[in-house]
Amino acid sequence: MSISFRLSAVLTLLAGVAFGQPPRGPLVVSPQVNADKSVTFRYLAPKATDVKLSAQFEKAPLAMTKDAQGIWSVTTQPIKPDIYPYSFQVDGVTVMDPANEDFFPNERFKASLVDIPGETPLIHSLQDVPHGSVNYEYYPSVEGTTGSLVVYTPPGYDKNPGQKYPVFYLISGTTDTEETFFKVGRTNLILDNLIAAGKAKPMIIVMPYGNIAARIAEQKGGAKPADPTVRDGADAVKRANDFGQDLTGNVIPYVEKNYRTVANKENRAIGGFSRGGGQTLRTAFGNLDKFAWVCSYSSYLSPQEMDGSFSQIGGNPDKTNKQLKLLWVSVGSDDFLYKGTTEFMDYLKAKKVAYKSLITDGGHTWMNVKKYVADTAPLLFR
Amino acid sequence: MSISFRLSAVLTLLAGVAFGQPPRGPLVVSPQVNADKSVTFRYLAPKATDVKLSAQFEKAPLAMTKDAQGIWSVTTQPIKPDIYPYSFQVDGVTVMDPANEDFFPNERFKASLVDIPGETPLIHSLQDVPHGSVNYEYYPSVEGTTGSLVVYTPPGYDKNPGQKYPVFYLISGTTDTEETFFKVGRTNLILDNLIAAGKAKPMIIVMPYGNIAARIAEQKGGAKPADPTVRDGADAVKRANDFGQDLTGNVIPYVEKNYRTVANKENRAIGGFSRGGGQTLRTAFGNLDKFAWVCSYSSYLSPQEMDGSFSQIGGNPDKTNKQLKLLWVSVGSDDFLYKGTTEFMDYLKAKKVAYKSLITDGGHTWMNVKKYVADTAPLLFR
Numbered sequence: 001m002s003i004s005f006r007l008s009a010v011l012t013l014l015a016g017v018a019f020g021q022p023p024r025g026p027l028v029v030s031p032q033v034n035a036d037k038s039v040t041f042r043y044l045a046p047k048a049t050d051v052k053l054s055a056q057f058e059k060a061p062l063a064m065t066k067d068a069q070g071i072w073s074v075t076t077q078p079i080k081p082d083i084y085p086y087s088f089q090v091d092g093v094t095v096m097d098p099a100n101e102d103f104f105p106n107e108r109f110k111a112s113l114v115d116i117p118g119e120t121p122l123i124h125s126l127q128d129v130p131h132g133s134v135n136y137e138y139y140p141s142v143e144g145t146t147g148s149l150v151v152y153t154p155p156g157y158d159k160n161p162g163q164k165y166p167v168f169y170l171i172s173g174t175t176d177t178e179e180t181f182f183k184v185g186r187t188n189l190i191l192d193n194l195i196a197a198g199k200a201k202p203m204i205i206v207m208p209y210g211n212i213a214a215r216i217a218e219q220k221g222g223a224k225p226a227d228p229t230v231r232d233g234a235d236a237v238k239r240a241n242d243f244g245q246d247l248t249g250n251v252i253p254y255v256e257k258n259y260r261t262v263a264n265k266e267n268r269a270i271g272g273f274s275r276g277g278g279q280t281l282r283t284a285f286g287n288l289d290k291f292a293w294v295c296s297y298s299s300y301l302s303p304q305e306m307d308g309s310f311s312q313i314g315g316n317p318d319k320t321n322k323q324l325k326l327l328w329v330s331v332g333s334d335d336f337l338y339k340g341t342t343e344f345m346d347y348l349k350a351k352k353v354a355y356k357s358l359i360t361d362g363g364h365t366w367m368n369v370k371k372y373v374a375d376t377a378p379l380l381f382r
Numbered sequence: 383m384s385i386s387f388r389l390s391a392v393l394t395l396l397a398g399v400a401f402g403q404p405p406r407g408p409l410v411v412s413p414q415v416n417a418d419k420s421v422t423f424r425y426l427a428p429k430a431t432d433v434k435l436s437a438q439f440e441k442a443p444l445a446m447t448k449d450a451q452g453i454w455s456v457t458t459q460p461i462k463p464d465i466y467p468y469s470f471q472v473d474g475v476t477v478m479d480p481a482n483e484d485f486f487p488n489e490r491f492k493a494s495l496v497d498i499p500g501e502t503p504l505i506h507s508l509q510d511v512p513h514g515s516v517n518y519e520y521y522p523s524v525e526g527t528t529g530s531l532v533v534y535t536p537p538g539y540d541k542n543p544g545q546k547y548p549v550f551y552l553i554s555g556t557t558d559t560e561e562t563f564f565k566v567g568r569t570n571l572i573l574d575n576l577i578a579a580g581k582a583k584p585m586i587i588v589m590p591y592g593n594i595a596a597r598i599a600e601q602k603g604g605a606k607p608a609d610p611t612v613r614d615g616a617d618a619v620k621r622a623n624d625f626g627q628d629l630t631g632n633v634i635p636y637v638e639k640n641y642r643t644v645a646n647k648e649n650r651a652i653g654g655f656s657r658g659g660g661q662t663l664r665t666a667f668g669n670l671d672k673f674a675w676v677c678s679y680s681s682y683l684s685p686q687e688m689d690g691s692f693s694q695i696g697g698n699p700d701k702t703n704k705q706l707k708l709l710w711v712s713v714g715s716d717d718f719l720y721k722g723t724t725e726f727m728d729y730l731k732a733k734k735v736a737y738k739s740l741i742t743d744g745g746h747t748w749m750n751v752k753k754y755v756a757d758t759a760p761l762l763f764r
Contacts, residue, residue, distance in 0.1 A: 027490070047474055090475045092429055098476070101489045101559050108409070110478050110492075126520070126528055136516040136564075138508070146508055158640060161543060177483050182518075258540060 028071050030099040031086075031114045037078040039114055043088050043097065046070025054094070055086035055114070056365055064088075081118035082367050083186065085111040105179035107211070113184065121193075123374045124186035129196035130155035134188050139254035141212075142246050145219040148209050149251065150178045151259070152188045154195055154202035164260045166267035166381040167204045168293075169247065170373075173274030178209040181373075184366045190374050200377045203269075206255050210276050212242045236278065237305070244283035248290060266325070269380045271295030273369045274337075285310040288323045293380050295328040297372040298335050298364050300344035314351030321354045326379055330358040330372045337364060410453055412481040413468075413496045419460040421496055425470050425479065428452025436476070437468035437496070438747055446470075463500035464749050465568065467493040487561035489593070495566065503575075505756045506568035511578035512537035516570050521636035523594075524628050527601040530591050531633065532560045533641070534570045536577055536584035546642045548649035548763040549586045550675075551629065552755075555656030560591040563755075566748045572756050582759045585651075588637050592658050594624045618660065619687070626665035630672060648707070651762045653677030655751045656719075667692040670705045675762050677710040679754040680717050680746050682726035696733030703736045708761055712740040712754045719746060 030042040041053050043064065051072040052061035057079045064072040072088075085104050088095050096103060097112040104111040121127050132154045141147030154165065170187065172180040181187045187205060194200035209215065256263045270291045272280035277299025284294040285301075286309075306314060313320050327348070331341040348355045358375060362368050412424040423435050425446065433454040434443035439461050446454040454470075467486050470477050478485060479494040486493040503509050514536045523529030536547065552569065554562040563569045569587060576582035591597065638645045652673045654662035659681025666676040667683075668691075688696060695702050709730070713723035730737045740757060744750050 045475065091473055093427065093472045093475045093477060094480070095475060095477050096492050098490055098492050101487060103485065103487075105483060105485075107483045108480055110480050128528070131520040134518040136518075136570075138513040146510070188518075 028099050030097050031112075033114070033116055034075070037081065037116055038076050039079060039116065040073060040075045041086070041088075041097070041114075042071050042073045042099070043090065043095075044069075044071050045090055048072065048090050050089075050091055052089040053086060054089055056084045056367070057082075057086075061089055079116050081116045081122055083113055083115045083124065083184070083370070084367065085184070086114055087111045103183070105177045105183050106175050107177065107214070108175040123193050124190050124370050125193075126189055127193055127196075129192055131192050132157065132188055132195075134182055137254075137258070139250060141215065141250050142242070143216050143220065145215055147215065147246065147250065148178050149254075150182050150207040151255070152182075152191060152205040152207075153259070154204070155192060156202070157204075157260075161260075164262045165202060165204045166269070167206055167255060167259075167261050168269040168271065168377070168380060169206050169208070169251070171208060171210050171243075171270075171272030171276030171279050173210070173272075173276050176210065176273075176276070178207050180366075181205075181207045181369075185369055185373060187373055190370065191377060194374065194377055201381045203377075203381060204255070204259055204261060206251065208243075208247065208251055210243060210272075210279060211239075212246055213239060236275070237282070237309075240275075240279045240282045241286075243279045244286060247283055248287055252290070265290055265292045267381060269293030269295065269326075271297065271328075271373075271376065272299065273297040273366075273372075274299055274364065282309075284324075285313055288320070292323065292325040294324060294326065295372070295376045296330070296341075296344075297369055298331050298337055298341070300329070300331075300337065300341040302340065303343065303347045306344075306347055314347070314353055317352040317354075321352075324354070326376075327353065327355040328357070328376050328379070329355055330360065330368075330375070332360050332362040332364065332368045334361070334363040335368075410481050412479050413494075415496070415498055416457070419463060419498055420458050421461060421498065422455060422457045423468070423470075423479070423496075424453050424455045424481070425472065425477075426451075426453050427472055430454065430472050432471075432473055434471040435468060436471055438466045438749065439464075439468075443471055461498050463498045463504055465495055465497045465506065465566070465752070466749065467566070468496055469493045485565070487559045487565050488557050489559065489596070490557040505575050506572050506752050507575075508571055509575055509578075511574055513574050514539065514570055514577075516564055519636075519640070521632060523597065523632050524624070525598050525602065527597055529597065529628065529632065530560050531636075532564050532589040533637070534564075534573060534587040534589075535641070536586070537574060538584070539586075539642075543642075546644045547584060547586045548651070549588055549637060549641075549643050550651040550653065550759070550762060551588050551590070551633070551673075553590060553592050553625075553652075553654030553658030553661050555592070555654075555658050558592065558655075558658070560589050562748075563587075563589045563751075567751055567755060569755055572752065573759060576756065576759055583763045585759075585763060586637070586641055586643060588633065590625075590629065590633055592625060592654075592661060593621075594628055595621060618657070619664070619691075622657075622661045622664045623668075625661045626668060629665055630669055634672070647672055647674045649763060651675030651677065651708075653679065653710075653755075653758065654681065655679040655748075655754075656681055656746065664691075666706075667695055670702075674705065674707040676706060676708060677754070677758045678712070678723075678726075679751055680713050680719055680723070682711070682713075682719065682723040684722065685725065685729045688726075688729055696729070696735055699734040699736075703734075706736070707764075708758075709735065709737040710739070710758050710761070711737055712742065712750075712757070714742050714744040714746065714750045716743070716745040717750075 028042040032040040051064045054061045064074040100112045102113040135151045137149045277296040284291045410424040414422040433446045436443045446456040478492045482494045484495040517533045519531045659678040666673045
C-alpha cells in the first residue's frame with residue numbers, strides 16, 4: 001500500500017465529514033456497550049461548557065465530563081437489555097449522537113438509539129433465522145396525494161407464490177413516521193423470531209403514516225402547513241376519521257391488489273400506539289365488517305366518545321364479542337395515559353365487551369411497544 | 383368534539399415530543415419552501431445566543447435572527463431546485479432540523495434535507511408514474527455476520543413473475559450507509575421516472591453497506607471498534623478488497639437466489655460514489671468476468687495502483703474494451719478529487735482504454751450523485 005493510497009483514504013474521509021460536522025479532532029466511538037451492559041457515550045465538543053446525556057433508561061439527564069482532547073463522556077450503570085432512545089444536551093441544545101447511525105424517525109424530535117443485547121437474544125434482536133423483507137411502497141392516497149407505506153413480508157413470501165397471508169395494519173404515534181415501527185419497534189425482527197420459533201403465523205404487516213393532514217399540506221402546497229395546528233392540532237377525531245378513510249379506502253385496496261393477502265375480516269388485524277392506537281380503535285369500531293383483531297397499545301377512547309360515536313360496541317356486547325376475535329388493551333403503569341386506559345378497560349368490562357389486557361412497568365415508550373407487539377402477534381389469526 | 387377529546391390530543395402530542403425536545407413554546411414550521419424558491423428555515427431556541435444555517439447551497443453559514451417567541455429564522459435567496467443537505471449551528475453545536483423528518487443517513491454527521499421542487503418536475507421528484515418498491519434485506523455476510531441491503535425492484539416486478547431483470551450494484555461513500563442512495567440519492571424515484579419515460583430499462587438496483595470492518599466489529603464484539611482506524615482508517619485498499627469479496631461472494635449470490643435476475647456479466651453493472659467509486663473500480667477491474675458496466679462517480683484509482691494491481695486493464699486495451707460495455711468516470715469541477723479523477727481519465731486515454739466522462743459544476747455532493755445516476759442509468763444494459 002503506497003502513501004498515495006493512504007492520503008486518498010484520508011481525503012475521502014474528510015470529504016465525508018466535511019459537511020455538518022467539520023473534522024475537529026479525533027473520531028469518537030459512541031455508544032460503546034460494555035461487557036457488563038454499562039454503556040459509554042462520547043461526544044466531541046472541545047468548546048462546550050456543559051454536556052449531558054438524556055436517555056430513556058435514566059429518569060434525569062446524566063452529567064458528562066470532558067477529557068484533554070475535548071471528548072465528553074459518561075459510562076452508565078449496567079442497563080437492562082433493550083433498545084433505548086437517547087440524545088445529548090450540549091449547552092442546552094438537543095442533538096443526536098453524530099457517531100451513531102441508528103436514529104429515531106420522527107417529525108419533531110431527533111434521538112439516537114442504543115441497543116443493549118441480552119445474555120440470551122431478545123425477541124427484537126437480529127438472529128440467525130430466516131428473515132422477511134421490509135418494503136417501502138407508494139400508494140395513491142387522498143386528494144390526489146401519494147402516500148408512503150412500509151410493508152413487512154414474512155420469510156419465504158417470495159418463494160411461495162401460491163400462498164396468501166393475513167395482514168396486520170400497524171399505526172405509529174404522534175410525530176412518528178411510517179418508519180418508526182421498523183426502525184425503533186424492530187417489528188420485522190420480532191416477527192422473524194416469532195415465526196422461526198413457531199409462535200406466530202406468517203403474516204404481512206403494513207405500517208402507514210398517521211399524519212394525513214401534514215401529507216396533504218406538503219404535497220398540495222409545496223410547503224408544510226404554516227398553522228401548526230394543521231399538523232399537530234386538536235382535532236384528533238377528525239384526523240382519526242380522515243386516517244381511517246384513507247386506510248379502508250386506499251391503503252387496504254392497494255395492499256390487497258399488490259400483495260398476496262387473504263382479503264376478509266378474519267385475516268385482517270389492526271393495531272397502533274398512542275395516537276395510532278386511537279386511530280386503531282376508531283377505525284376498527286367504525287368498520288367491524290373489516291377487522292376481527294384489534295390491538296390498542298397505550299391508548300384508549302373515552303366513555304363519552306364510546307357512547308357518542310360507537311354505542312353499538314357496548315350496546316350489543318354479544319354481537320361485538322362475535323365480531324371481534326381479539327380486543328387487546330395494554331398500557332404501562334407509569335404511562336401518562338394509564339388512567340384513561342384503565343377507565344376504558346372499566347367501560348368495556350361494565351358493558352360486558354370481551355377484551356384482553358396487559359399492564360406493564362414503564363411509561364409511554366417504544367420499549368413497551370416492542371413488548372406489546374411481541375405479546376400480541378402470537379395471538380393473531382388463530 | 384368534547385373538551386376531553388381535545389385534552390387527549392394535546393396530551394398525546396406532549397408525550398410524543400416529551401423526549402429529546404421538551405415542548406418549550408410554539409411548534410415551528412421548517413423548512414418552508416416559498417413560491418419564489420427561496421426557503422425559510424426556523425429553529426426554536428429562546429436561550430441560544432448564535433444560530434446559523436449551514437447548507438450545501440451556500441458557501442458559508444447564514445446568520446439567523448431571533449423573534450420575540452425565541453424562534454430563529456432566515457429566508458434565503460431563491461435557490462436552484464434540487465435536494466440539499468443542511469443543518470443548524472446552534473452556539474457552535476451542529477444539529478439536524480427537529481421539525482423536518484427528512485434526514486441524511488450517515489455514520490458520522492447528522493444533516494436534514496430540503497427539497498426545492500422545479501417548475502417542471504425534476505428527475506428525482508415523486509411523480510404520478512408507476513412506482514417500484516424499495517426492499518430492506520438481510521443476507522449472510524463475511525465471518526458469520528449478517529449484512530444489510532437496500533434493493534430497488536422496478537414497477538411491475540411483482541406482476542411479471544416470468545420476467546428476469548439486469549442488476550445494478552450501487553455503493554455509497556465513506557460514512558454513508560446502505561440507505562443513502564435511497565434517502566438522499568432518491569435512486570428509486572429517478573429510476574421510476576426514467577423507466578416511465580422509456581429512457582431506462584427496468585432493472586434491479588442493489589445498494590449494500592460499504593463499511594465491512596465496522597459491521598464485523600459491531601456484530602462480533604457487541605460494540606463498535608475502539609480504534610477509530612478500524613472504522614474510518616487508512617487501509618482503503620484492504621477494505622475495498624474485503625468489500626469486493628463480500629459483494630461477489632455473498633451479496634451477488636444472495637440477490638441472484640432471491641430475485642429474478644439475469645445472472646451474467648452483460649446484465650450486471652456496478653457503480654459507486656467516493657469510497658464506493660473506489661470499491662467499484664477495484665471490484666470491477668478485479669472481476670472483469672462478472673461486470674460489463676462500470677460507473678465511477680467522483681472517484682478514481684491512481685496510475686500507480688492501476689499499474690500495480692490492474693496492469694491488464696491498460697496492458698491489453700483491446701481486451702478491456704471488449705469486456706467492458708461501459709466505463710464511466712464523472713466528477714465535479716469543484717470536487718476536491720477533481721485532479722485525481724482527471725489524472726485517471728488521462729491514464730485511461732493514454733492506455734487507449736475506452737471510457738465516457740462527464741465533468742459537471744459543483745463539488746463532492748449528492749446533488750451531483752443524483753445527476754450522475756440519472757445520466758448513467760439510461761446507458762446500462764443496452
